[in-house]
Amino acid sequence: MLLAIDVGNTQTVLGVYDGKRLLHQWRIATMKHHTSDELRVKLKPLFDSEGIVARCIDGAALASVVPCLTDAWRAAIRHMIGVSAVVCSAETAAGLFEADYPNPREIGADRVADAVAARSRFGSPVVVVDFGTATNIEVIDVRGCFIGGVIAPGIETSAQALFSHATKLGAIDLVDPHAAIGRNTEQAMQAGIVYGEVDRVDGLVRRIFRQLGYEAPVVATGGLATRVAKESGTITAIMPDLTLEGLRLVYETQADSPAELQTESQTRA
Structure with a gap:
């Protein structure tokens, strides 16, 4: 299963996928001061409410427009689930996302994920x-x-x-x-x-x-x-779930890439 997380300025949307099927979705308030431990405390009852065992999640994808929470979520995912999250960006979405844009690195992760999913669907x-x-x-x-x-x-x-x-x-x-x-x-x-x-x-x-x-x-x-x-x-x-769908597609592309390329692109993201 895949955990997809879209961290927005006001709300954070989380979804759990089984293959291409979105099984569960939650929307929580974004608190910019939260630490990785606090994020784990918020995540656990969501999983418990649907009978999800954290270690059954074998992948995670993250889009964040709140820089101070990006590393906090990555740490929370790593400690709770035991995987390294694929962080969405124009770079990690390469192959699915092409840009004719002066500086693709400044494009927000949510915008990248939206574009990937929309292009795939429409x-x-x-x-x-x-x-x-x-x-x-x-x-x-x-x-x-x-x-x-x-x-x-x-x-x-x-x-x-x-x-x-x-x-x-x-x-x-x-x-x-x-x-x-x-x-x-x-x-x-x-x-x-x-x-x-x-x-x-x-x-x-x-x-x-x-x-x-x-x-x-x-x-x-x-x-x-x-x-x-x-x-x-x-x-x-x-399509209310468009951003989560884009994260799923980006994750699948990264999962098919050599491990050393995944590590390099996630570090730069």
């Missing part, structure tokens, strides 16, 4: 919209190359900024208000935040299509994908 070209702390858009062109994209504040990030700066506007549920004209303060805020995110994404995707000179499938992922994507006019598919 072919090329393809566009990924990842709704998380940031709303990321990844563009894979007709050649199959990652050529860049968009990074914008996520829907909850934008909402929290509004709540914290506008003293008379309290936190609300970010759900579809079913009307663009809000009939009370809560509906007005929902229309502005939810529909504003939908129209921002649709507008950016259409600009991307114009720059490319052609259209492409658009797949949504991330914790807020299902909440926003259903209102979109450009998103064609929703």
Whole structure:
């Protein structure tokens, strides 16, 4: 079995695969101060809840956008499971991830994993919209190359900024208000935040299509994908587990590589 971990700025998503099948998935808060021991304490009850024995996990793949947690998770995995995690990057994804980009090493691990999974599932070209702390858009062109994209504040990030700066506007549920004209303060805020995110994404995707000179499938992922994507006019598919799937594919490629190459690439990552 494979443990795949996607460490985001706000939430960490973990999944256990049996071959190509995702058996279990959990979403926990990301705490940037956690040590490897604390991460092991968080991981054990998740395994226990599904009857998973840690030593039955024979591989691990990690994507992290929180540098201070990357080594902590690697140590936690090594001590609890007894394996060295494959750390996702443009380098470790070589063969699955091609980039026409000035500095591929700066591309976030989550963006790499998203691009790998989207290209595998939908072919090329393809566009990924990842709704998380940031709303990321990844563009894979007709050649199959990652050529860049968009990074914008996520829907909850934008909402929290509004709540914290506008003293008379309290936190609300970010759900579809079913009307663009809000009939009370809560509906007005929902229309502005939810529909504003939908129209921002649709507008950016259409600009991307114009720059490319052609259209492409658009797949949504991330914790807020299902909440926003259903209102979109450009998103064609929703895959909440896209990042984990990309990690699985990267791990399988690394597992087929000579051991010395795995060690070298993981050290550099």
